Amino acid sequence: MNLNADTFWQYSLEIYGRPAVSENALALQDHFKVNVNMLLLLCWCLQNGAVITLNQWQVLLAAIEETERKLIAHRRQRKRAKVARPEDASAYEALKKQELALELEQQEALTTMFNRLNVEYVSLSGVNGSIASFVNVFNLRQQPDAVSRITAVIKQL
DSSP: OOOOOOHHHHHHHHHTTTTHHHHHHHHHHHHOOOHHHHHHHHHHHHHEEEEHHHHHHHHHHHHHHHOOOOOOOHHHHHHHHHHHOTTTTHHHHHHHHHHHHHHHHHHHHHHHHHHHOOOEEEOOOTOOHHHHHHHTTTOOOOOHHHHHHHHHHHHHH
């Protein structure tokens, strides 16, 4: 099954829009360096029965290295602008729009690589090795708070 970039973007906006998802996703990003787009891909996989192995998560991470560097730099710039010029809401909103465009660019890279992988699909509800592989690719096995936050996101599906 191919993953359409536009469909995944719409899916991501819907899932991320859930309060517990956005809160936990940002905490995972800020405190544990988890890529939110990959977290959203994990959610999509769980809902669609796609199983991504550790090696495949590593390939996906490599595919978004360049966009991740751009996003991290832009995020820093946006956060600095909010502190330096809190009265300039329009500049901050413009930076947020630019960041969304970068997120979309990253999702396109992610879906392109995902579609190149030989992903297995299972029909068993609740059984999906993608979760353990995801936890491992971000080195979170010894991070109970991170695992708890991932669990909280999954419960919102």
